[in-house]
Amino acid sequence: MAEELASEEQVAENNRVTILVKPNGSMKVTGTVDFVDSTGNVLGTRTDFSLCRCGHSKQMPFCDSSHRAASFEAPAYMGPINQEIVKKV
Numbered sequence: 001m002a003e004e005l006a007s008e009e010q011v012a013e014n015n016r017v018t019i020l021v022k023p024n025g026s027m028k029v030t031g032t033v034d035f036v037d038s039t040g041n042v043l044g045t046r047t048d049f050s051l052c053r054c055g056h057s058k059q060m061p062f063c064d065s066s067h068r069a070a071s072f073e074a075p076a077y078m079g080p081i082n083q084e085i086v087k088k089v
């Protein structure tokens, strides 16, 4: 059973970056994130945005709502989080 999703207010209160997987759509990132290249250079910083997970965006890695025209279907629940994988990231 999936854990209950936090509200946007709860996410803002805990002062952490959170990724919300939306049903049939993007992954909504709440918080401020640095985009860093392989040598550690910060390429840019963004706050509160959505990442594409359908593969149809023309503005990768960001969602441009192309998932709607593509009729992208995927559940919000992605299964239990493998704690061993999380530790490696």
Ligand code: FES
Binding pocket: 025, 026, 027, 051, 052, 053, 054, 055, 056, 057, 062, 063, 064, 065, 066, 067, 068
């Ligand atoms: S999830 Fe929105 S364009 Fe891919």
